Amino acid sequence: MTFDVAQVRRQFPILSEIIDDRPIHYLDNGASAQTPLAVIDAVRTYETTGRANVLRGVHRLAERATESYENARVAVASFLGVQPMEIVFTGGCTAAINLVAYSYGQLLKPGDRILLSELEHHSNIVPWQLLRQRSGIELDMLPVTTDGQIDLEALPKLLTPRTKLLSLAHVSNVTGALLDVRRVVEAAKTVGAKVMLDGAQRAPHGPVDLKTLGIDFYVFAGHKAYGPNGVGVLWARPELLDAMPPFMGGGSMIGRVTLAETTWAPAPRRFEAGTPPIGPAIGLGMACDWMTALDWTTAHDHEMGLVQRVLDGLQKIDGTQILGPASLQNRYPVVSFMLDGVHPHDVAQTLDSFGVAVRAGHHCAQPLMDRFDLDGTTRVSIAPYNDNTDIDALLAGVTHAAKTLR
Amino acid sequence: MNDQLYQEKIVALAKSKTGAGKLAAPTKTARRDNPLCGDRVIVDVTLDGQGRIAEIGHQVRGCLLCQASAAALASVAVGKDAAGIAQYRHEAERAIGREAGKAHDPFDAFEPVASHKSRHECVLLPFEALKDALA
Numbered sequence: 006m007t008f009d010v011a012q013v014r015r016q017f018p019i020l021s022e023i024i025d026d027r028p029i030h031y032l033d034n035g036a037s038a039q040t041p042l043a044v045i046d047a048v049r050t051y052e053t054t055g056r057a058n059v060l061r062g063v064h065r066l067a068e069r070a071t072e073s074y075e076n077a078r079v080a081v082a083s084f085l086g087v088q089p090m091e092i093v094f095t096g097g098c099t100a101a102i103n104l105v106a107y108s109y110g111q112l113l114k115p116g117d118r119i120l121l122s123e124l125e126h127h128s129n130i131v132p133w134q135l136l137r138q139r140s141g142i143e144l145d146m147l148p149v150t151t152d153g154q155i156d157l158e159a160l161p162k163l164l165t166p167r168t169k170l171l172s173l174a175h176v177s178n179v180t181g182a183l184l185d186v187r188r189v190v191e192a193a194k195t196v197g198a199k200v201m202l203d204g205a206q207r208a209p210h211g212p213v214d215l216k217t218l219g220i221d222f223y224v225f226a227g228h229k230a231y232g233p234n235g236v237g238v239l240w241a242r243p244e245l246l247d248a249m250p251p252f253m254g255g256g257s258m259i260g261r262v263t264l265a266e267t268t269w270a271p272a273p274r275r276f277e278a279g280t281p282p283i284g285p286a287i288g289l290g291m292a293c294d295w296m297t298a299l300d301w302t303t304a305h306d307h308e309m310g311l312v313q314r315v316l317d318g319l320q321k322i323d324g325t326q327i328l329g330p331a332s333l334q335n336r337y338p339v340v341s342f343m344l345d346g347v348h349p350h351d352v353a354q355t356l357d358s359f360g361v362a363v364r365a366g367h368h369c370a371q372p373l374m375d376r377f378d379l380d381g382t383t384r385v386s387i388a389p390y391n392d393n394t395d396i397d398a399l400l401a402g403v404t405h406a407a408k409t410l411r
Numbered sequence: 412m413n414d415q416l417y418q419e420k421i422v423a424l425a426k427s428k429t430g431a432g433k434l435a436a437p438t439k440t441a442r443r444d445n446p447l448c449g450d451r452v453i454v455d456v457t458l459d460g461q462g463r464i465a466e467i468g469h470q471v472r473g474c475l476l477c478q479a480s481a482a483a484l485a486s487v488a489v490g491k492d493a494a495g496i497a498q499y500r501h502e503a504e505r506a507i508g509r510e511a512g513k514a515h516d517p518f519d520a521f522e523p524v525a526s527h528k529s530r531h532e533c534v535l536l537p538f539e540a541l542k543d544a545l546a
Contacts, residue, residue, distance in 0.1 A: 348474035350448060354416060354530070367449040374449065380472050381449050410417060410475060 006300070008307040013299075014390045016041040027360035030395040035178055035339050035386030036364050037228045038209055040292070044232055047291035048284050058280055060257055074283050077290025078273075084293035085223065085240055086214040093246070093273040094286045097237035098205045098226035099128040102172070104239055104276060105201060105222055106132035108249040113169055115141030120163055120171045120198070122147035122155045123376050126178050127369040129203045133172065147173070149376055153180030153329040153341075160192040168198045172222075175207040179368045179382065180329030181312075181339030183207075190219045199245070205229055209388065210308065210337055211301035221245060227285055231388075232292035236285035239276070246272035253278040304389040308338040311387050311396055315340050318400035322407055328382050338387035341368075344403060346411035349381040352403060355410065356383075359402035361395070416527060417475065420520040425478040430485020434468040441543035445532055450477050454540040462492045462545070469540075474533050476524060481537040483517040493545040500538045507531050 014020050017039045022029050031039060055069035062068075075089070082089040095101040113119075119133050123146050133144055145163045148156045155173060171193050176183050186202065193200045201222035204213060208225035215223055222245070227236035241249075251258055251269055255278035260268035269275045312333060319325040324345030330336045344352050349365035356363055366381040367374045374381060385399060437455035444451050450473030457466040467488045469481040480503065487499060499518065506514035508525035521534050 350450075350474040350530075350533070351417070351476075354474075354527070358415065366447075371449065380451075410422070 006303055008300070008303040008389070010307060010390065010392045013304075014392070016043065016295075017390050018042060018045070020390060024360070028394075030359070030361040030391075030398040032385045032387060032391065032395055032399060033362040033364050034209065034388040034391075035206055035229065035368075035384060037234075038231050038388050039390070040231050040233065040288070041295055043295050044288045044291045048233060048288040051284050051287045056284075059283055060274075070283060073287045073290075074281070077286045077288075080290035080293045080297075081238055082240075084208075084212050084297055085238075086212070086216050087240055088243070090273060091240055091243050091246065093239040093241070093276045094281050094289075095224075095237045095239055095276075096235060096282060098203070098224050098229075099132075099237070101224035101237045101239035102128055102201075102203065103132045104252045105172075105224070105241070106136045108252045108276070109170070109199075109222075109245065110136040110140060110142070111250050112248065113140060113142050116143065116167055118143045118145055118165060118168045120145045120147060120168055120173075122173055123149045124153065124155060124177050124179060124182075124370060124373045125172075125174055126203065126205070127371070129172055129174065130372065142169075143167075146372075149373065152182075152331060153177065153373075154182040154335070155184060157185060157188050157192075160189070164192055164196050164198065166196055168193075168196050170199045170201060172201040173203065175202040175204045175213075175223075176210075176337040176339065177329070178206045178339065179341050179370050179373055179384065181206075181336045181341070182330055183335045183337055185335070186218050186220065206337060206339060206386075209296075210305065211299070212297055215240060227289040227292065230289070230292055231295060232289035233285040236282045236289050238289070241272075243272070246276070249276075251275050251278065255279040257281075299389065308387050308389060308391075309333050311391055311393070312336070312338045312340060314393065314396045315385055315387075315399065318396065319403065322400070322404055324407060324411075325403070328377065328379070340385045340387075341382035342385075343379065343382055344407055347406050349383040351410050352383045352406045355406040356399065356402040359398050359405070361398050361402050363399070416523050416530075418520070418523050420517075421476065421479045421523070424480075424482045424517060424520055425475045427482050427486075428478070429482040430467050430469050430488070431471070431478075431482070432468045433470060434466055437466075437468070439544045441540050441546075443536055443540040443543065445473070445536055447532070448473075450474060450533060450536055452477065452481060452536050452540040454481075454537065454544045456488075456541070456544050463490055464488045464492070464496075464545075467541075469537060471537070473536065474530075476521070476530055476533040477536055479520065480534045483520065484537050484541060486517060488541070493542070496538070496541055496545060500535075500542070503534055503538060507534055
C-alpha cells in the first residue's frame with residue numbers, strides 16, 4: 006500500500022497558504038510541526054462548548070472540560086502504550102525534564118552520577134547542571150561518533166555504581182540518529198540506573214511502545230507532535246512517580262492543606278499544580294489520536310524516502326557535508342548539513358526566499374557544535390505531510406546559495 | 412530569490428574581509444556571542460595615546476551579514492574613538508530601520524536587512540564587540 010501524502014496534506018490548512026506568491030515548503034518540523042484540522046477543531050470545541058476549569062467545578066461546563074482533559078490523558082497513554090494515570094501533563098518537554106531533574110533529583114545524594122551525551126539538546130543538559138549546583142551530583146558525558154551517533158562503546162567505562170540515571174535523546178534533534186535503546190537499558194541495568202529518554206524528535210513519527218523499551222521516564226513536546234504549544238508530557242513508571250516529591254506547589258496537587266502542613270495528591274495530580282494547560286492538552290490528545298490512526302509503516306517509508314532524496318540531492322551540490330548517519334539505518338527524518346563557504350544562516354535565509362522553511366544554527370546543541378568545531382548546521386526536518394516538491398525546492402535553494410554566496 | 416537581501420554591496424563587503432584577522436599585539440580585545448544563533452565576533456584594537464583606534468582586527472565566526480558588518484566597520488574605524496564609533500552605530504541603526512534617517516556609505520549596504528528583524532543582531536554584533544573593546 007502506498008502512502009497518500011496528498012490526503013495527509015489536505016488535513017493541514019497551513020500547507021495551502023501562499024506567501025509572497027510562493028507555496029510553503031515546511032521543513033522545520035523538528036522545531037515545531039504543523040497541526041491538523043482535527044487538533045484545531047478539538048481545541049476550538051473546548052474553547053467554544055466546554056471551556057471551564059478542570060477537577061474543581063460541579064457545573065456541566067466543568068464536567069465537560071474535565072472529561073475532555075482526562076480523555077486527552079487516555080489518548081496520550083494509548084499512544085505510548087501505558088496507563089493514563091502514569092501520564093503527567095506539563096508546560097512542554099523542557100518543563101517535563103526540569104520536573105524530573107528537580108523532583109527525582111531530590112532523591113539523589115551528593116556524589117551520585119547522571120550520564121548524558123554530547124549531542125543532547127540544552128534542555129537535557131542545563132536542568133542537570135542546575136541539579137549539580139543544588140545537590141552536588143556529578144555529570145558524565147557519552148561521546149559522539151564521527152557520524153553523529155551517541156557512542157555506546159563508551160558505556161561500560163562511564164557507568165559506575167554511583168550512576169543513578171541515564172538521560173539521552175531518543176532521536177537526535179541535530180543528526181537524526183536513533184538511539185539503540187535496548188543496549189542502553191541493558192547496560193543501565195548492570196548498575197541499577199534508571200533510563201530517561203527525551204522523545205521530542207521521536208514522538209512525532211508514530212506511537213512508541215514504552216513498555217517494550219524497558220525505560221523509566223519518557224518526555225515529549227506537544228507542539229513538535231502536531232499538537233498545540235504550551236503542553237508537554239512526562240511518563241514515568243508509577244512506582245517512581247509515587248516516590249517523587251512535588252515539583253511545584255499550588256492548587257490541585259494537594260491532599261489536604263492546613264496552616265501547619267500539606268499532604269500531596271497522588272500522581273499525576275501531584276505534578277500538575279495550578280490550572281493545567283487544558284486546551285493544549287485536549288489538542289495534544291487529539292494529535293496523539295491522529296498519529297495513532299496513521300499507517301506508520303507506509304508513513305515512515307515515505308519520510309525516509311524523502312530523506313534519501315535529500316541525501317542524494319545534497320551529494321550532487323559541490324561542498325556539502327552531512328552531519329549524521331550517511332545511510333537510512335538507525336536514523337529518523339532529521340538531516341543536518343553544512344555548505345562549504347556559506348554560513349548556515351545564509352543558507353536558511355536563501356531557502357526562505359524559495360519558500361523553504363528550515364532551521365539553521367546550533368539547534369540548542371552547542372556542545373555538539375563544539376565537538377565538531379562547527380558554527381552551526383542547516384537542518385531539514387521532515388513530517389509525513391512533506392512531499393517531493395518540498396525537497397526539490399530545498400535542493401534548488403541550496404544550489405542557488407552555493408552559486409551566489411561563495 | 413535571495414538577491415533581495417544578499418545584494419551585491421553586502422556580498423562584496425563580506426568578501427573584502429577588510430580588517431579580518433588577529434592583531435599581533437592588541438591594546439584591547441573583546442568577544443561577543445549571539446546566544447540565539449551562536450555567531451561570535453572577536454575584535455582586537457590598538458589605540459593611540461588619545462583613545463583613538465590605530466589598528467583593528469576582527470575574527471567573525473558568523474553569517475555573511477555579520478562578516479560584512481565587521482568589514483564595513485573596520486573600513487572606517489581607524490582614527491575614531493568610542494564616540495566616533497558610536498556615530499557609526501547610528502549609521503547602522505538607520506540602515507536597518509531602527510532609527511530615522513538615511514544611512515551613508517558603507518553602512519547603507521545594510522538597508523535590505525531592515526525588513527528581516529531576526530537578522531538585525533547579525534549586523535550589530537561587531538558594533539557590540541568593538542564597543543566593549545573601547546570601554
